[in-house]
Amino acid sequence: MKAEEPASVFYFVSDLHLGGDGQLQICDFMDEFVAFLKELEGKGPETELIIVGDAFGFWEMTTVSGTAKLDEIVKHHRPIFDQFKKTGSRIRITLMVGNHDYDLACFPEFVDKLKAFNIDLETDVSITRKVAGRKIWIEHGQQIDSFNASPDYGNPFAQPLGYYITENAVAGASRSSVFGTTDWLKDIRSVDVRQLPDWIVSNYFYNEMSPLIRWSLFPFLVLFSITILAFAAEILATLGIFDANYLLDNPITRSLGVFGNLLRTILVFSMLFWFFIIAVSVPLGFVLRDARRVLQRMKILPEGKDSAVYVPDEGYREHALEIFEADPNVAVYVFGHTHDAFLLEENGRAILNTGTWLKLLKRIPVIFGYLPAVYFPTFRLNYFKIFEESGRIAIEYKVIPKVPKQEHSLIQRILTLTKKPQPGRPIPERTVLSLKDGMTR
Numbered sequence: 013m014k015a016e017e018p019a020s021v022f023y024f025v026s027d028l029h030l031g032g033d034g035q036l037q038i039c040d041f042m043d044e045f046v047a048f049l050k051e052l053e054g055k056g057p058e059t060e061l062i063i064v065g066d067a068f069g070f071w072e073m074t075t076v077s078g079t080a081k082l083d084e085i086v087k088h089h090r091p092i093f094d095q096f097k098k099t100g101s102r103i104r105i106t107l108m109v110g111n112h113d114y115d116l117a118c119f120p121e122f123v124d125k126l127k128a129f130n131i132d133l134e135t136d137v138s139i140t141r142k143v144a145g146r147k148i149w150i151e152h153g154q155q156i157d158s159f160n161a162s163p164d165y166g167n168p169f170a171q172p173l174g175y176y177i178t179e180n181a182v183a184g185a186s187r188s189s190v191f192g193t194t195d196w197l198k199d200i201r202s203v204d205v206r207q208l209p210d211w212i213v214s215n216y217f218y219n220e221m222s223p224l225i226r227w228s229l230f231p232f233l234v235l236f237s238i239t240i241l242a243f244a245a246e247i248l249a250t251l252g253i254f255d256a257n258y259l260l261d262n263p264i265t266r267s268l269g270v271f272g273n274l275l276r277t278i279l280v281f282s283m284l285f286w287f288f289i290i291a292v293s294v295p296l297g298f299v300l301r302d303a304r305r306v307l308q309r310m311k312i313l314p315e316g317k318d319s320a321v322y323v324p325d326e327g328y329r330e331h332a333l334e335i336f337e338a339d340p341n342v343a344v345y346v347f348g349h350t351h352d353a354f355l356l357e358e359n360g361r362a363i364l365n366t367g368t369w370l371k372l373l374k375r376i377p378v379i380f381g382y383l384p385a386v387y388f389p390t391f392r393l394n395y396f397k398i399f400e401e402s403g404r405i406a407i408e409y410k411v412i413p414k415v416p417k418q419e420h421s422l423i424q425r426i427l428t429l430t431k432k433p434q435p436g437r438p439i440p441e442r443t444v445l446s447l448k449d450g451m452t453r
Contacts, residue, residue: 021399022141022148023052026064026348027368029112030092031085032072035198039089041369044393044412049095052103059103060141064348064366065110065152069201071178072112079121086129093129100130108134110349111154111162111174118168137165144400146343146447149335153349156331160349194219194419203373203387211373214384218424329356332363343405343445344398353394354437355409360446362407367436369393371416374433386424388433389416407443 025048030039039045052061073081086093096105107126109117116122117135126133138151154160157174164170196215203211217226332345336358344362353367373387393412398405420428 020143021055021059021397022143023059023061024064024150024346024364024366024396024398025061025369025394026152026366027066027110027351027370028063029066029069029201029368029370030089031069031081033075035195036069036072036201037088038198039092040371040416041391041393041414042089042091044414045369046091046095048395048412049092049099053095053099055103057103060106061099061103062106062141062150062346063108064150064346065108065154066112066348066368067107067110068113068116070113070115071175072201074179079119079125081115082122082125096129096131105131106134106139107131108139108150108152109137110152111157111160111172112178114154114162114171114175115168117166135166140342143398144343144403144405144447145341146405147339147341148344148346148398149332149339149342150346153328153347156327156347157349196419199371199373199389202371202389204375207375207387210375210385211387214387217384218386218421328365329358329363332361333358336361343447344407346396352437353392353439355396355407355439355443357443357445362405362443362445364396364407366396367392367394376428376431376433378427379429379431380427383427386420386428388428389419390433391416392436401444404447405445407445409439409441409443 028045031037049061052059068082068085070081073084076084099105107116116133123133137155138149141148141150155162155165158172160172160174162170162172196219200208328347328350332347335342335345342361344364346364346366348366348368350365351368351370351372352365354365356363369391372390372392374390375385376388377385391414393414395410395412397408397410399408400406
């Protein structure tokens with residue numbers, strides 16, 4: 013681990029994920045990131061931009077090898093690299109290694125290639141910087157995540173399980189995205205790992221399913237709704253609570269004669285069918301619940317619906333607290349990797365996640381709940397700035413506005429008419445640390 017103090021004003025971003033096969037070569041935030049770099053170009057030499065890992069998507073670049081991966085990324089992102097060169101001539105730019113660009117830590121040839129764009133490559137897992145006499149501890153965070161941690165850091169052949177999933181799933185999806193009715197597969201890296209099966213079902217239903225089949229499902233969904241109501245009414249009648257099932261016996265069906273009798277027969281058979289399904293589902297539900305507990309205990313599934321699968325925030329908080337305890341002069345712990353920007357204060361210290369510049373897909377249940385959910389594209393382009401102010405550490409947070417393109421069909425827009433995606437965790441625009449616990453000045 014290196015400890016340096018080359019600057020007194022630090023800017024932090026991470027998880028740009030530039031590059032990839034096929035449609036992943038397109039950068040959604042090209043203009044915004046170039047504008048951000050241009051803004052930093054006007055700063056003084058005391059300024060440093062630190063990119064906290066996963067700047068590139070080397071693992072997805074399976075059609076080229078070696079340092080040619082970076083050449084390919086530069087070719088498709090020339091405006092960004094041209095601005096890197098200009099901005100890096102005025103301020104210091106430091107690039108850390110993440111799990112998606114792990115090759116940077118394995119092949120020293122990348123040092124000179126990046127230096128040509130005035131980017132300093134830092135291959136240590138963790139680095140520190142000083143501000144107001146305290147330390148900022150910085151790391152991408154993949155080594156805290158067993159799913160993506162390299163078992164022998166710096167060895168190109170020591171790859172974790174996440175490598176193979178990324179290499180095969182993400183790269184394959186990006187190359188195959190052109191074969192769908194839309195290129196939705198390219199967004200596989202923008203969706204939470206836990207929601208991949210649900211996301212695939214959603215896109216199949218709204219994008220790939222034959223419209224004839226899709227619309228023919230609606231009568232069955234209506235029948236299902238009526239059946240559930242009739243079934244509930246029969247249960248109430250059996251219990252003696254309410255002895256009238258108007259769905260089975262009402263003036264309208266009686267007036268329809270044979271057709272009315274047919275409707276009642278269909279409802280009765282449908283009720284019997286769903287009674288059987290429910291009877292089977294009860295014991296099956298207990299089995300699935302027990303299996304889920306086993307998988308949670310093995311850390312294969314998350315322990316709660318809102319927790320991440322492989323990178324729980326609680327693990328990073330505990331890791332940060334261990335760092336704070338081991339070195340009381342560390343005032344800020346900075347990491348990325350999880351794509352979930354936030355800032356926590358812990359006894360005068362700060363834990364902050366730099367988030368991502370990638371498009372994020374957020375799940376929204378539809379108005380008619382039987383249909384698959386819709387995934388909304390969102391952006392949270394952001395950066396943190398840390399500097400000294402009157403002997404204290406100030407942290408500023410800024411979000412760069414970006415409105416995603418409309419990607420939904422008419423039916424998706426109708427089914428989510430009154431709904432909006434949940435915003436990210438609230439982060440104050442400005443935080444000044446109290447610097448408690450007797451840290452030295």
